[in-house]
Amino acid sequence: MAVRRLAPEAVQPKAFSFTPETEAWTKELVAKYPQGRQASAVIPLLWRVQTDCGGWLPQKAIEAVSERLEMPYIRVYEVATFYTMFNLEPVGKFYVQMCGTTPCMLRGSNEIRKVLEERIGAQQTVSEDGLFSWLEVECLGACCNAPMVQINDDYYEDLTPENFNKLLDDLAAGKKVNIGSQAGRKSSEPQDDVKTLTDPALYDGSVVGAWRKRFEEEAAQRAAEAKAKAEKEKLEKEAEKAEKEAAVAPKKGHPDAGRATERPVADAPAQQKAVGEEVVDLEAEDKDIAEKLARLSRDASPEEKANAVGSRPKALKKPRKDKADDLKKISGIGPANEEKLHNLGIYHYDQIAQWGRPEIRWVGQFLSFAGRIDREDWVGQAKTLAAGERES
Numbered sequence: 001m002a003v004r005r006l007a008p009e010a011v012q013p014k015a016f017s018f019t020p021e022t023e024a025w026t027k028e029l030v031a032k033y034p035q036g037r038q039a040s041a042v043i044p045l046l047w048r049v050q051t052d053c054g055g056w057l058p059q060k061a062i063e064a065v066s067e068r069l070e071m072p073y074i075r076v077y078e079v080a081t082f083y084t085m086f087n088l089e090p091v092g093k094f095y096v097q098m099c100g101t102t103p104c105m106l107r108g109s110n111e112i113r114k115v116l117e118e119r120i121g122a123q124q125t126v127s128e129d130g131l132f133s134w135l136e137v138e139c140l141g142a143c144c145n146a147p148m149v150q151i152n153d154d155y156y157e158d159l160t161p162e163n164f165n166k167l168l169d170d171l172a173a174g175k176k177v178n179i180g181s182q183a184g185r186k187s188s189e190p191q192d193d194v195k196t197l198t199d200p201a202l203y204d205g206s207v208v209g210a211w212r213k214r215f216e217e218e219a220a221q222r223a224a225e226a227k228a229k230a231e232k233e234k235l236e237k238e239a240e241k242a243e244k245e246a247a248v249a250p251k252k253g254h255p256d257a258g259r260a261t262e263r264p265v266a267d268a269p270a271q272q273k274a275v276g277e278e279v280v281d282l283e284a285e286d287k288d289i290a291e292k293l294a295r296l297s298r299d300a301s302p303e304e305k306a307n308a309v310g311s312r313p314k315a316l317k318k319p320r321k322d323k324a325d326d327l328k329k330i331s332g333i334g335p336a337n338e339e340k341l342h343n344l345g346i347y348h349y350d351q352i353a354q355w356g357r358p359e360i361r362w363v364g365q366f367l368s369f370a371g372r373i374d375r376e377d378w379v380g381q382a383k384t385l386a387a388g389e390r391e392s
């Protein structure tokens with residue numbers, strides 16, 4: 001990248017004035033911007049003036065632009081010296097901007113620079129015949145066709161020392177030249193044979209068709225799974241509801257059918273209930289349980305809560321003689337609760353029949369249905385069923 005400063009005084013013109021055409025054009029340009037924002041026109045105006053001055057910006061022209069746009073001279077000077085599109089020294093008829101950035105350098109821009117140095121001389125000097133001058137610039141955005149140069153307004157790409165020399169010869173001779181790739185390729189199409197995406201199936205629709213089929217199958221599978229899940233949840237809810245309903249009414253033909261599951265004791269205080277053979281002050285017990293639970297941390301586990309309010313019933317590792325009693329015969333115990341009791345090591349009527357208040361409280365709390373064991377009198381039912389088992 002060359003140092004960007006104004007041309008020496010010796011080449012600077014003594015005066016500058018806008019052409020009538022540029023005057024009119026400038027008036028129209030400035031009118032496009034809101035009042036007080038005429039500085040926004042600085043780049044197009046500098047560009048126009050550069051064209052008028054034969055491809056470069058004399059100091060007097062920069063000063064004229066700053067006056068016309070009512071901008072401090074330094075602000076216009078900053079713009080003119082920042083962008084390489086503005087030339088600060090006289091240029092040849094064909095002004096060559098050579099890209100020296102990495103992609104072009106890796107593809108041979110050093111060879112192109114040698115050609116320029118040999119034919120024209122150092123950067124920013126005009127050839128003796130006045131036809132050429134050159135400048136090394138940063139990436140011009142045509143890296144895919146590197147190395148490349150911009151000559152005046154056009155790009156010339158895929159350069160080699162040979163085709164670049166010929167290009168300069170043709171320009172000097174006033175011949176018509178091809179803009180763009182000097183290797184004959186269109187835009188940035190592959191230079192040789194296509195090496196990627198060569199499978200014909202990509203273009204006959206078969207690959208896309210296979211993908212579409214796969215996506216459709218996957219979508220159908222997801223929909224079927226969602227439907228099955230919804231149906232399963234519905235069935236589970238129905239089963240749970242049926243279990244709850246069955247728990248409210250004793251089963252027909254059951255030994256305890258017709259017996260009230262919760263019986264007030266005639267001469268006991270209202271809050272006392274007969275639970276099995278005991279008379280229990282359930283209200284007081286509920287209060288006691290609530291107090292004990294309140295002392296636990298909020299994230300206590302179900303087991304910690306159950307331990308706080310009662311005693312874990314004695315468990316068996318497996319059913320005696322490998323045959324569990326049918327706990328579902330106890331009104332209020334359905335398949336789900338039977339499974340939960342099995343998980344606690346409870347398989348037989350006589351195990352439940354032995355539960356006292358601590359065990360009832362523990363199981364009620366652990367299985368999150370406090371009070372239900374009493375209301376449904378599991379213990380009483382279990383005693384009857386256990387007695388029946390013994391007799392048979």
Ligand code: FES
Pocket residue numbers: 099100101102103104105138139140141142143146147148
């Ligand atoms: S690196 Fe040369 S055009 Fe981008």
